[in-house]
Amino acid sequence: xLMSKLVGERTKENPADASIASHALLVRAGFIKLVNNxxxxxxxxxxxxxxxxxxxxREEMDAIDGQEVSFPVVMPKEIWTESxxxxxxxxxxxxxxxxxxxDMVLGMTHExxxxxxxxxxxxxxxxLPVMVYQFQTKFRDEARCRGGLIRVREFTMKDAYSxxxxxxxxxxxxxxxxxxxxxxxxxxxxxRVVAVKSDTGMMGGSVAHEYMLLTDIGEDTLVxxxxxxxxxxxxxxxxxxxxxxxxxxxxISEVFTxxxxxxxxxxxxxxxxxxxxxKAVCYCVRGSEELILCFIRGDLEINEAKLKxxxxxxxxxxxISASNELHAGNIGAYNLKVTNTTVVFDESLKNQNNLxxxxxxxxxxxxxxxxxxDFKDIEYVDxxxxxxxxxxxxxxxxxxxxxxxxxGNIFQLGTKYSKxxxxxxxxxxxxxxxxxxxxxxxxxxxxxxxxxxxxxxxNGLIWPMSIAPWQVYLCGIRMDDAIVKEKAxxxxxxxTREGIEVLFDDRDTSAGVKFSDCxxxxxxxxxxxxxxxxxxxxxxxxxxxxxxKENCKCEDAITKIKEIIATS
RNA sequence: CGGGGUGUAGCGCAGUUUGGUAGCGCGUAUGGUUCGGGACCAUAAGGUCGCAAGUUCAAAUCUUGUCACUCCGACCA
Numbered sequence: 001x002l003m004s005k006l007v008g009e010r011t012k013e014n015p016a017d018a019s020i021a022s023h024a025l026l027v028r029a030g031f032i033k034l035v036n037n038x039x040x041x042x043x044x045x046x047x048x049x050x051x052x053x054x055x056x057x058r059e060e061m062d063a064i065d066g067q068e069v070s071f072p073v074v075m076p077k078e079i080w081t082e083s084x085x086x087x088x089x090x091x092x093x094x095x096x097x098x099x100x101x102x103d104m105v106l107g108m109t110h111e112x113x114x115x116x117x118x119x120x121x122x123x124x125x126x127x128l129p130v131m132v133y134q135f136q137t138k139f140r141d142e143a144r145c146r147g148g149l150i151r152v153r154e155f156t157m158k159d160a161y162s163x164x165x166x167x168x169x170x171x172x173x174x175x176x177x178x179x180x181x182x183x184x185x186x187x188x189x190x191x192r193v194v195a196v197k198s199d200t201g202m203m204g205g206s207v208a209h210e211y212m213l214l215t216d217i218g219e220d221t222l223v224x225x226x227x228x229x230x231x232x233x234x235x236x237x238x239x240x241x242x243x244x245x246x247x248x249x250x251x252i253s254e255v256f257t258x259x260x261x262x263x264x265x266x267x268x269x270x271x272x273x274x275x276x277x278x279k280a281v282c283y284c285v286r287g288s289e290e291l292i293l294c295f296i297r298g299d300l301e302i303n304e305a306k307l308k309x310x311x312x313x314x315x316x317x318x319x320i321s322a323s324n325e326l327h328a329g330n331i332g333a334y335n336l337k338v339t340n341t342t343v344v345f346d347e348s349l350k351n352q353n354n355l356x357x358x359x360x361x362x363x364x365x366x367x368x369x370x371x372x373x374d375f376k377d378i379e380y381v382d383x384x385x386x387x388x389x390x391x392x393x394x395x396x397x398x399x400x401x402x403x404x405x406x407x408g409n410i411f412q413l414g415t416k417y418s419k420x421x422x423x424x425x426x427x428x429x430x431x432x433x434x435x436x437x438x439x440x441x442x443x444x445x446x447x448x449x450x451x452x453x454x455x456x457x458x459n460g461l462i463w464p465m466s467i468a469p470w471q472v473y474l475c476g477i478r479m480d481d482a483i484v485k486e487k488a489x490x491x492x493x494x495x496t497r498e499g500i501e502v503l504f505d506d507r508d509t510s511a512g513v514k515f516s517d518c519x520x521x522x523x524x525x526x527x528x529x530x531x532x533x534x535x536x537x538x539x540x541x542x543x544x545x546x547x548x549k550e551n552c553k554c555e556d557a558i559t560k561i562k563e564i565i566a567t568s
Numbered sequence: 569c570g571g572g573g574u575g576u577a578g579c580g581c582a583g584u585u586u587g588g589u590a591g592c593g594c595g596u597a598u599g600g601u602u603c604g605g606g607a608c609c610a611u612a613a614g615g616u617c618g619c620a621a622g623u624u625c626a627a628a629u630c631u632u633g634u635c636a637c638u639c640c641g642a643c644c645a
Binding site: 009010011012013014015016017019028034036037085089090092093108109111138140142143144146151219316317409411439441459477478480509510511512513514515516517519528530531532540 | 569574578579580581593594595602603604605606607636637638639640641642643644645
C-alpha cells in the first residue's frame with residue numbers, strides 16, 4: 001500500500017467532540033469517520049485491523065468445533081414474537097415495515113435466528129453438541145452512544161450459539177469457550193483483560209461472564225479481589241460484612257432531629273456511626289403506581305441490578321416528597337403503615353441492633369432498634385452495593401473496585417429460547433427435549449477501540465503486531481534523491497514479495513511529517529531509507545514501542561524484519 | 569427521557585455582548601527555495617454562517633421555532 005494513495009484524513013488537532021484517547025486518535029489518524037450518531041465508516045487501516053481480529057477469533061472458534069455461518073441483519077417479526085422478545089425489548093430494537101406492510105426488525109442479536117436455523121436441521125441428541133457462529137452487523141438504537149467506537153449503534157459482532165443435551169455438557173463447553181476467549185484477548189494483544197461474573201439481564205439464563213478490559217474510562221464497575229480469583233461485575237458482586245451487633249440492646253426511644261434528613265447529618269446529631277443507622281430508599285415500579293421501599297444499613301448504597309433481580313420487576317428511582325404516607329427523610333421500618341408498597345430489607349440489617357432510623361413522623365428519628373427483637377418473620381435479601389475494602393466473599397481480603405470496558409461475554413442460556421421457539425431433538429430415551437443453549441459474543445469495533453485505549457502514547461496509536469494494519473512503515477527520506485527512491489522502491493517490492501505487509505510512504509515530503517504520521521498510525525516497525533544511512537549501505541529499523549532502534553545492512557533488512565515479526 | 573454545551577471552509581477556532589454584507593491557523597492546488605521530528609516565500613481555490621420563519625433599510629449577530637452533534641445522568645442483548 002502506498003501512503004500517497006491512502007484515503008483518510010489525518011489531523012494535527014484533536015477532534016473537538018472526543019473525550020477519550022481512542023476516539024481522538026482513531027479520528028486523528030484517519031481510521032474512522034462519523035456518519036451519524038453512533039454510526040461510523042471505517043477507513044482501510046481500521047478495516048484491516050478488524051479483519052485481523054476476526055481471523056484470530058475465527059481460529060479459536062474453529063478450534064472448538066465452531067461452524068461459521070451468516071444470519072440475516074433484517075428479520076421478520078415472527079421469529080421474535082416466538083421468543084417473546086418482540087414485545088419485551090424496547091425502542092433499542094429498530095422495527096419497520098417492508099413494501100408489503102410486513103413487520104420487520106433489524107437484528108440486535110441473533111438467538112432467534114440461530115434457533116430458527118438449527119431447529120429443523122438438528123433432530124437427534126447424537127448431533128449435539130453443536131456450535132454455530134458468525135461475524136455480522138448488529139444495530140441497536142442506543143439511547144446514548146459514546147467514546148468513538150466504544151459504544152455505537154451499528155457494529156460488527158462475532159456471536160456464537162451452542163446447543164447441548166444437558167447442563168453438564170453445556171458447562172463443559174462453556175469452559176472451552178472461556179479458554180478460547182482468554183486466548184483471543186491474549187492474541188489480539190489486550191493485556192489487562194479479566195473475566196468477571198456478570199448479570200444475565202434480558203438474555204435470560206443463569207451463569208454468565210464478561211471479559212473486561214480494565215481502564216479508567218470503562219463504563220462498568222468491577223469488584224476484584226487482589227489475593228484470590230474472585231472477580232465480579234458490581235451488578236452481581238457480593239462481600240462479607242462483619243456483624244456490628246452490640247452486646248446489649250437498648251430500648252426504642254424517640255430523638256428530636258429537626259429537619260435533619262440525610263444519614264450523615266442524623267448520625268452525627270445522634271452520635272452514632274453511619275453503620276448504626278437504617279435508611280430507606282424508595283423506588284417505583286416502571287409503568288405502575290406500586291412503590292418499592294428498601295431498607296438498608298445507612299452507610300451502604302442500593303445495588304439496583306440486584307434489586308431488579310430480587311423483585312423480577314423493572315424499577316426507577318421514586319420521588320416521594322408528594323406522598324401522604326411517607327415522610328421523606330424520616331421513613332422508618334418500625335410502625336410503618338403503607339399501601340401498594342413492597343418493603344424489602346437488605347441482609348446488612350440482619351441481626352443488627354441499636355440502630356437509628358426514621359420514626360415516620362416529621363422531626364423525629366428512633367434509636368435502639370433491634371432487628372431480631374423488633375421485626376419478626378422478615379426476609380432479608382442482598383440488594384447492597386459492594387464498597388471498596390470490604391472483605392472478599394471467598395478469601396476475606398479487602399476488595400478493590402475498578403472500571404472496565406466489556407470486550408466480550410459468555411452466557412449459559414438454558415432452554416429459554418429453545419423452549420420458547422419450540423426446538424426439540426430426540427434424546428437417547430426416544431423422547432423429545434429442548435436443547436440447552438449457550439451464547440458468546442465479542443464486538444469487533446469495540447475490541448479495536450479498546451486496544452487503542454490500552455495501547456497509545458502522546459504521539460499516537462501503538463498496534464500490537466498481531467493486529468497491526470501493516471507490519472512495516474517504509475519511510476523514504478528525500479524521495480527526490482534518485483538512489484533513495486530506487487532503494488526504497490526495491491525494498492518495498494522485495495518485502496511485499498516476501499509476504500511482509502508494508503505501508504510505503506512514497507510521498508515527497510519532509511521527514512518530520514512522515515515520522516509523525518508513522519507514529520500516529522501506530523505501525524509496529526518503522527524502516528527508514530535515507531541518504532544518511534544509505535551512505536554506509538544501511539537502513540534504519542525502529543520499533544513503535546521504542547524497544548529497538550538500530551541500523552542494519554541493506555541486504556540483511558528482510559531477514560531482520562522477518563525475525564522481528566516472528567518474535568513479536 | 570432529564571440537565572448542560574456547541575453548530576461559521578475538509579479540521580481546529582475567532583467574530584454574536586453593541587446588527588453594516590466573512591476572518592485566522594492547519595490542510596489543499598500551483599511555482600520557487602528547503603530537507604532526519606509536523607520547513608519557508610508567493611499566488612490561488614474553498615463558506616447560501618445547521619435549517620425555517622420573523623423583526624429591520626440591513627441579520628453569522630436580535631426573536632421564535634426546529635434539527636443535528638456532543639458532554640453528564642437515566643437506559644443498555
